[in-house]
Amino acid sequence: MRRGLLILLLALVLGGCERLDQRGMALMVEPGYRAEILLTEQDGITSPDGLHWAGDTLYIADEGGHALRAWKPGGPVRTLADQSAGLASPEDVVRGQDGTLFVTDDTAGGVWEMAPGKPVGKLGEAGGFPTEGIALTPVGTLLIGDTAGHRIVEFDGDGEQRPLGGGRIAKPESFAWDAAGRLFIADNKDNVLYVRGRDGKLERRISGQAGFSPESIHFAGEDLFITDSKHGKLFRYNEREGLKVIAVFAGEMENLQGITSDGDRNLFLSIQSDLEQGRGFVVKLSRSAS
């Protein structure tokens, strides 16, 4: 009787622990932000990677779902392209002035082009290598991160390509332009944030800093926002204040991937909870009144 009671007690205590489990969290180190989950697998995404906000639409490189998706606030998630078009592991996405979407893929390789009213296809012969980061230059050419070649490749719409000089970059994961026309480059293998000046010189802006591994970068105003998938952190960087932690994500929300922002400077973050099982979130960080 006593033994049974004790076993029951122990089972109840251990069983009751489940209610205390918070599974994952977003901790705001910089005050004034409010976090909310926008999209989950219930909304039609799986494990999102790169994000890009353009117009009133959020474009999502859904790595776990092998698809490119789009979402407008209040509407459903739409699939723009998937495995049937050849996508395998969409990494990053960017939209051109004419509405054409370009997507990188580190498994299938190459750059995928989705022009309005045209079928999805690979862009020329360019980028047959595994591709990571993607950005449009001010003159409309594309910059692509070549992981295998440890370089950045620039090519135009005609398929002409050339390596962007400046130096070797172990894993060019993400790019962002500042207002002065300098290119910021995230290398999450060597854990370096590079700045490439207008003169083509590559400078290690942040490197060798413990607890820092840039995954995706995005400018909102003068602030460069940086996700760090290894440490579950969102950083803010500007030349005046340096590098600051904005938020820490942990548990099921630790694996921070892409970042973008809308016109109201709300931040959108993608999180991969389980790439194999196709689980993840898109989270919105908005400025709260308090």
Added chain:
Amino acid sequence: MTLGEPGQGERTAAGSHRGAFSAASIRWTMRLVGLALVVILARLLLGNPIDLFALLTDLSDRLYLALNALSGRSLLLDTLIALPLENALVKGGPVGACFFYAWAAGGSYESKRRRRSILLLTLVAAFLTIVTTKTVGDNTFLPRPFVRSLPSWHLAEVELEATKTLTYRAPLTGSMANRFEALKHGEVDDTDLVSFPSDHAAFFAVLSLGILIASLPAGLIAALWTLVAIMATRVITGLHSPLDIALGLLIGAAILALVQLIGRRFAGGITVWAAQWTMRREAIAASLAFLVIFEAASALEGIKALLQAASELSAAAAA
């Protein structure tokens, strides 16, 4: 009876009655506490009109805030509170000494054998408790109270729910002052995200209760030390909530009771043999007891470090 007079109480009739009375009191207290907890937890799990879980967490938060209010007011007090958190001698030394007292105290052959049986089973329970709390802790994501001083949101199904923020008074000195400063700059240690259950509360509760069953005076001192120096300091400094401590204590007490029961009912022969062996081989047994108590004083930190090193070596060899 004083600590300077080992076993004296057991050699007198009065002492014997007192011991029997105390043992019966402890048994009945444990039964009542156990029954109350079963009722509470059953209602907690099965649901009831009043959200008992919310009630308990609210109570825990209030108690935490009241105790944490002691922090950050006096350098002397904060230094004293930090001692058992950072100094192994202060943390586990007194409990270890009480264990050794109960182990080596005099008395009849039979009472000594009984005490050693209890203490040996207590060590088994302590080991199982560490394994259990580690397993539960690894699967329960719950930040420490001092982390909850910053605004945060946690997963609730597929929503982010605002976590109740707890004000935090940081100590003026000690490692917790540094950890809070680091937190404000976004430095969060992985261990700061898994506060439940308190493995220290569970481990030292097992030792103290085991000592209490074996020897009332030594057990009372160990239990008092565990309550004040181990458990209260962890709440005051924001390392654990009272709920972490209470459920850690409950897990430890349940495992101890189970091991003592099983040890007597089903492994009585082995337990008696082991206890008698320690009495035949006093020198070896005392040496081993020293090692165990030495390690217990640091809440098995040495063994954890050794296991970690072995795991790293094994991984390196496999690579």
